[in-house]
Every structure is written in structure tokens, then in C-alpha cells.
Amino acid sequence: MAKEDLFEHETKKEFKFFMAIIPLLVMVVTMLYAIVVLETDPHLPLIIGTITAALVAIINGFKFDDLEEMMYKGIKLALPAVVIIMMVGLIIGSWIGGGVVATMIYYGLMIISPQYFLVTICIICGIVSLAIGSSWSTMATIGVAGMGIGVSMGINPAMIAGAVISGAYFGDKMSPLSDTTNLASGLTNTDLFEHIRHMMFTTVPGLIVSLIVFFIIGINVIGTNTSSPEDIQVMMTSMNENFVISPWLLLVPALVILCIVLKVKAVPALIVGVILGTLCAILVQGETLAASASFLMNGFVLESNNEMVNELFNRGGLLDMMYTVSMTIVAMTFAGILEYTGMLRAIMNQILKIAKGTLGIISATIVSCFATNATCSEQYISIVVPSRMFLRTYIENKLHSKNLSRSLEDGGTLTSVFIPWNTCGVFIYGTLGVAAWEYAPFAILNFTVPVIAVILAATGFGIAKISSEERDAYIKEHYPEEVENPPAT
Incomplete structure (x- = not known):
């Protein structure tokens, strides 16, 4: 037949x-x-x-x-x-190796304020998750640190967790690096960035409502015990020790966002991000070409004294996406x-x-x-x-x-x-x-x-x-x- x-x-x-x-x-x-x-x-x-x-x-x-x-x-x-998911693995590996993700997280952490902790931790988790495309990695790093800081301030752990989850899933949902975002757009034959723009109708109002609620809760539950965020400072110090942090690296995501605004197709836009991330790894972070190639294939590997920093940055690469790819193929049979x-x-x-x-x-x-x-x-x-x-x-x-x-x-x-x-x-x-x-x-x-x-x-x-x-x-x-x-x- x-x-x-x-x-x-x-x-x-x-x-x-x-x-x-x-x-x-x-x-x-x-x-x-x-x-x-x-x-x-x-x-x-x-x-x-x-x-x-x-x-x-x-x-x-x-x-x-x-x-x-x-x-x-x-x-x-x-x-x-599947193609876009594999591209996402490449871009995550190159952005971490190029210090782009570390720079985005570093400057995001600088804005934390104990007085408006719930709002701040929600925003920070949103920024981090948007940068790395993973709610789980965000919760396992920034979320864990946020729980420790918030509890020391006398805030209900359930409230902190809610703020962390809301921010992490906002970033995950709106990030072109997210596997679920790519799955939803790819399986419905929808352009990735058109899908993201359309989600703004529901997700942005949802975030605004969340921030308003967290602001109202925050100003009523935060007591006088506002100890300094030592865990966050330790993370920032560790990132400074292992990466070259520079505001110039923010141009990389800015250029990819510009591609989105100009309605460039997903794969070409992600290829631009991969190339720029790899150049940053070589020219800014001082990595060799072989190491940069390994970031693209196997992901970034960091062995610092801070376990949370290791958890956050030890990821990416083509092989890191094979679990999602294999699950997608099996599901589609x-x-x-x-x-x-x-x-x-x-x-x-x-x-x-x-x-x-x-x-x-x-x-x-x-x-x-x-x-x-x-x-x-x-x-x-x-x-x-x-x-x-x-x-x-x-x-x-x-x-x-x-x-x-x-x-x-x-x-x-x-x-x-x-x-x-x-x-x-x-x-x-x-x-x-x-x-x-x-x-x-x-x-x-x-x-x-x-x-x-x-x-x-x-x-x-x-x-x-x-x-x-x-x-x-x-x-x-x-x-x-x-x-x-x-x-x-």
C-alpha cells in the first residue's frame, strides 16, 4: 500500500x-x-x-x-x-558558558528588598526563569534561598512558596527557552514567538494581579526582623568568582528580544543567540573553542563551593534536552x-x-x-x-x-x-x-x-x-x- x-x-x-x-x-x-x-x-x-x-x-x-x-x-x-527544543539546549549551554545567564541573575538579585520581599522574590524568580527557561531550576536555587530569607523575616512559608512559584512559572511560560512553551507552540503548528505574544493577554494580567496581592500581603506580614540576605550575597560572590559579570553581556538577550520584536522566525532567532553566547564564552569568559563546543553538546559544568550556584548553572547542552525529546516522540506515537x-x-x-x-x-x-x-x-x-x-x-x-x-x-x-x-x-x-x-x-x-x-x-x-x-x-x-x-x- x-x-x-x-x-x-x-x-x-x-x-x-x-x-x-x-x-x-x-x-x-x-x-x-x-x-x-x-x-x-x-x-x-x-x-x-x-x-x-x-x-x-x-x-x-x-x-x-x-x-x-x-x-x-x-x-x-x-x-x-523537537528541532526547537534541541536549539534551546544549545542556547542555554552557550549562554551559561558565555556568562550571559550569570549576568542576568546577578543584576536581578541586586534589586532584592526585605521590605517588599514577596513582590521582589516573585520578580527575581520571574527574571531568572525567563533567562534560563526552567521553573524547576529557578525554584531549586533562587527559591531555596528565598525560602530561607523569608522564613527568617517571619513570613509564612506557604506565602513565600506561592510567590516563588508564581514568578518561576511566569518566566518559564514566557521564555522562548522553556521546553513546555516550545512544546505547546510546536505541537499546534504555531510560531513560537507569536505564541508567546498571544500568552501576554492572560499571563501579564495574571502577574499584575499576583504582584498586587503579594504587595498587600507583604506590607502586612513582614516584621521588624529583616536580616540581611546573606544567602543571596554568597551566591552573588560565587558568581563573581566564576564568571566575568558585565552589563555588556545583557546585549545578547536584548538582541534576541529584538529579533522577536522584528518577528524573526524562532530557529533563526535562536541561532543568533547561540552564536552570540558562544562568542561571549570565548572572547569574554576566556574559554577555549573546545570548551565552548562542549557547552553546546554536554552543557556547562561548574564546580564551585556553593551548591546552589552549581545547581543553577550545571545544565544546558543538546544532551540535556534528550529526555524531553524522547518523551515527546513516545507520546506522539x-x-x-x-x-x-x-x-x-x-x-x-x-x-x-x-x-x-x-x-x-x-x-x-x-x-x-x-x-x-x-x-x-x-x-x-x-x-x-x-x-x-x-x-x-x-x-x-x-x-x-x-x-x-x-x-x-x-x-x-x-x-x-x-x-x-x-x-x-x-x-x-x-x-x-x-x-x-x-x-x-x-x-x-x-x-x-x-x-x-x-x-x-x-x-x-x-x-x-x-x-x-x-x-x-x-x-x-x-x-x-x-x-x-x-x-x-
Whole structure:
């Protein structure tokens, strides 16, 4: 059978909902067991889900050769995201090796003020996370230091954790270096920087609300015991000892931001960042060409006397992104079978019975992402699976794909922190020492943004539409088999 004729075969019958849901249920149950009980990675549950989906499809009349091509087609959909994720590994390695990240963090830490600690730590975490594209690394470094400083000031640890999480996830969500940001844009065929600009409609107001709340809380809870931030000073000293800190290095992110403003495509803009970071490593930090090449491949390695500084800077490189890449590929084999066999369509038919119009579709997306976080215990899955479930629906309803990519982040990336058994909830508890049910009321950004997203969907403000011609062109490009053989209505 030729590849172009792959999807022209007939199945014995259309999938019923109870049959289509079996692979998802198997994946969810195995995911819960793997993450919560075995404390292992989500790859194997996804593989088990893929095998189950293949068996269900074979029972329904598909041949294995067809399913194999569907898995490849699913992987192909994720290739743009995979390319950008690998580019992100290169840029992180070059920016750390070039002292760019250290400079951004150093000057960010200089603005800390005990009197407005909650607001300040939220902003600092936002700056650091924006610079490195990782909420986890930010919480494991600046967050840990912030917890120690805040507790010494007499502030409730849950409040500090909430401020740290809000800032860290703001930066992670808005950073072009973030893996979840690249996943959401890539899996929905949305330009990375267009996706980031569209997220400003929900994320920036969410940050403003968070800062206002932290300001009000901060001026009422900070007592007279405002000891000097010694931990921060130790970190700054260590960074000075291991990097050349210069305001001129801030030109590197400034130029990349300029590329974003000028609407340069993601890959060329990131290539500019990689080149500039590598030049800084050689010309400013005095690294050899071999060392700079190692930063790009293996990431930066720092052995200082400060463990927090080591944790913050020992990362990056192409190999550092292979976990995310492999997880994405495995997830897309699962999604490929579910989508191209029609299983997802059978499930979507049930969901769309209650999801009507822009408000219903966006609300259903956010709820689905949260439910996936709760059942699959992994924020990556909460982006990957709903992205394939809802993309066709958005296009058919003349909603631009960037509405979906934004909703995936609003409902998936941000809500992962509220599930105690989710990998994010577990990580935060182990790092900051505060349980999810304690910091949840103070993770202002994480629950405010989804609410804002629903309000925008109800009012129509900040919702991007496409024309009927653009809708038809998209369907013709991505679903050519259905244009040639339209389903019966």
C-alpha cells in the first residue's frame, strides 16, 4: 500500500466511545502507578498505552503496517517542536558558558528588598526563569534561598512558596527557552514567538494581579526582623568568582528580544543567540573553542563551593534536552494512533456535546489539561495529549491555533503545581518543603491565569480568529485524505 493511499482503507466499523477510551484509561492507570508508586518516568506508561491503542485498532480492522505509518505521522507532527527544543539546549549551554545567564541573575538579585520581599522574590524568580527557561531550576536555587530569607523575616512559608512559584512559572511560560512553551507552540503548528505574544493577554494580567496581592500581603506580614540576605550575597560572590559579570553581556538577550520584536522566525532567532553566547564564552569568559563546543553538546559544568550556584548553572547542552525529546516522540506515537484511527474523534464527539462556541471549547481545553495533570501526573502529557485532541476543533471553529497553544499552557503548565502527586507538586514539596495544599492559595498566578483565560473566551477579547479560507487551507494541508474522501455527515 502506498503511503499516499494509507488512510483510504475502510475499517470494519466506527469506534464507539467505550472502545476509544480504553487506551486512555490503560495509559492513565499505568501512569499513576508508575509515577506515584514506582516513582519512575512517564515513558513506559505511554508505550503501554500505545500498545493498547494498537491492539484496539487491530480489533477494529486496522493492519499493523497502517498503525506503524500512523505512529510515524504522529512523530512528524512533533518534529518542529523537537528541532526547537534541541536549539534551546544549545542556547542555554552557550549562554551559561558565555556568562550571559550569570549576568542576568546577578543584576536581578541586586534589586532584592526585605521590605517588599514577596513582590521582589516573585520578580527575581520571574527574571531568572525567563533567562534560563526552567521553573524547576529557578525554584531549586533562587527559591531555596528565598525560602530561607523569608522564613527568617517571619513570613509564612506557604506565602513565600506561592510567590516563588508564581514568578518561576511566569518566566518559564514566557521564555522562548522553556521546553513546555516550545512544546505547546510546536505541537499546534504555531510560531513560537507569536505564541508567546498571544500568552501576554492572560499571563501579564495574571502577574499584575499576583504582584498586587503579594504587595498587600507583604506590607502586612513582614516584621521588624529583616536580616540581611546573606544567602543571596554568597551566591552573588560565587558568581563573581566564576564568571566575568558585565552589563555588556545583557546585549545578547536584548538582541534576541529584538529579533522577536522584528518577528524573526524562532530557529533563526535562536541561532543568533547561540552564536552570540558562544562568542561571549570565548572572547569574554576566556574559554577555549573546545570548551565552548562542549557547552553546546554536554552543557556547562561548574564546580564551585556553593551548591546552589552549581545547581543553577550545571545544565544546558543538546544532551540535556534528550529526555524531553524522547518523551515527546513516545507520546506522539501514542497520539498518532489515537488520532489517525479515529479514536480521538470518538472521544471528542462526547466532549464537544458540552463544549459549544469559543467559551465552551477553551473551557473544555483548560479542564482537559487539568484533568490530564491529575490523572497522568506529568505536565508534559497535559500539553501533548490535549493538543492533538483539540487542534482540529479549533481550526474547524475558525479559532487560530495560538488560542489552543495558549490554553494548553494556561490549563496544563500552570495547573500542574496544584496536584500533589504530579511530578511538579512532588518536586516543589521536596525542594521548598511546602505541600501543594498549603501553597495553593498563594500560587496566585497559577490559578488566576486560567480564570482570566475563561473570561477572555466569554468576552471575545484577545481571541484570534481565522477566515473560512484559512480554515479550509489548513484542513487541506494537514488532512488531505479527508478533502479527497470527506466523511459522511
